[in-house]
Amino acid sequence: MITVEEASAQVLSRIPVLEAERVPLLESLGRVLAEDVISDIDVAPFDNSAMDGYAVRYADIATASEDTPVTLSVIEHIPAGVEPRLRVAPGQASRIMTGAPVPAGADAVVKVEVTRAGENDGGTGGTVEILATAKLGENIRGKAEEVRAGEAVLLTGELIGPAAIGLAASVGHDHLMVRRRPRVAIVSTGDELVDVTEKPGPGKIRNSNSYSIAAQVTQAGAEPHMLGVARDTEEDTRALLSRAPEFDLMITTGGVSMGDFDVVKKVLEEIGELDFWRVAMRPGAPQTFGTIGGTPFFGLPGNPTSTMVGFEMFIRPALLKMAGRTALARPRVVATLTHDVRKKADRRYFMRARLTATGDGTYSVAVSGNQSSALLTAMHRGNCLMSLPEGESFIAAGTSVMCIRLDMEEGTA
Ligand code: AMP
Ligand code: MG
Secondary structure (H helix, E strand, O other): OEOHHHHHHHHHHOOOOOOEEEEEHHHHOOOEEOOOEEOOOOEOOOOEEOOOEEEEOHHHHOOOOOOOOEEEEEEEEEOOOOOOOOOOOOOEEEEEOOOOEOOOOOOEEEEHHHEEEOHHHHOOOOEEEEOOOOOOOOOEEOOOOOEOOOOEEEOOOOEOOHHHHHHHHHOOOOEEEEEOOOEEEEEEEOOOEEOOOOOOOOOOEEOOHHHHHHHHHHHOOOEEEEEEEEOOOHHHHHHHHOOHHHOOEEEEEOOOOOOOOOOHHHHHHHHOEEEEOOEOEEOOOOOEEEEEOOEEEEEEOOOHHHHHHHHHHHHHHHHHHHOOOOOOOOOEEEEEEOOOEEOOOOOEEEEEEEEEEOOOOOEEEEEOOOOOOOOOHHHHHOOEEEEEOOOOOEEOOOOEEEEEEOOOOOOOO
16 A cells, blocks of 8 residues: 555656646636736826816915815816816816726826815816825825736736636637636446436445546546446446546546445556556545546545545646646645544544634544445535554544645635
């Protein structure tokens, strides 16, 4: 058996980064940029007002205060979206709205809250009293503050989030060049499986793994393709596994333990190449990895939680790498164990657990339910995997343990 770290390193060394494609702007959300995004204009395109108020000459209002107000004549009203026509001369002001271009001659904007309307209600042709001074340039947002024409506003390798979508839109890009989403084939194996729509007959159970895996694939930003269930025969398993080259990655569940009908490893060795098949971890020691026709292949164990933990530890980082991501590890946090744990010393344990913030900046952690790998509820109720190292067989309450956060994305925290 190899360690979790050895298995991860072997997997990642075989994972390619996928090519790029040009997609409509909104479809780029969650993907990795494969080009710099260059702006066609200055953003902002012109100096503009950050406030509703009056565009003034600083020299005119430098000494203004409540007791010594300065009265200016209002020459123009400038709404957003309209080009000013008049230059502000000494003793003058223009009424201006947020986002409107600052008129020539003005070098500060006084917000409306520190003015008092005079003649004509402070409108064009009337007057305004300025009741407070402003700094030179105050409330003026500069031309090209975000980006200059011809310069990059987004860089190759950056992950596209909502703010990046907004930036791309502001510089005129309605399509972006991003890494392709991995296409992932999902196969469940087992004569006992029936579909979710069926009531299981004697000896049968519903196929839940195809669904939980498809959900994990989707959450990892990849595209699930459920190919169905392979019966526990070499022919049926071969027929589905041989479709691996149609996809970027293939995942099977079940059929990799020591039972009489566990044929996945045998078929993999026959039509592909086996890299490893056992990892010193619990749940899910029978983690099978290899390639079929060059496509990375993962034979996950059949027990529903072993399947999900195997996906989390090995497949999710692989899918992120394919999609061009560079942060591949979930955030980890040290927490104080609230109860004793007994384990086998020969392997790493990933216990389904719940982290709780204690309020003083530290965390406590406890298992989130029955740890049988056949059960999913503890996985559902938990928010982390408590990682307990090889070499230990008893971990006492109060010990600091490492927890892998499943509720936070890679590259955060
Ligand atoms: P196996 O590795 O094929 O022996 O499967 C181990 C356990 O996981 C058995 O109890 C199976 O019935 C169960 N199992 C296998 N595949 C699935 C599946 N797709 N959905 C739910 N349970 C499964
Ligand atoms: Mg089976």
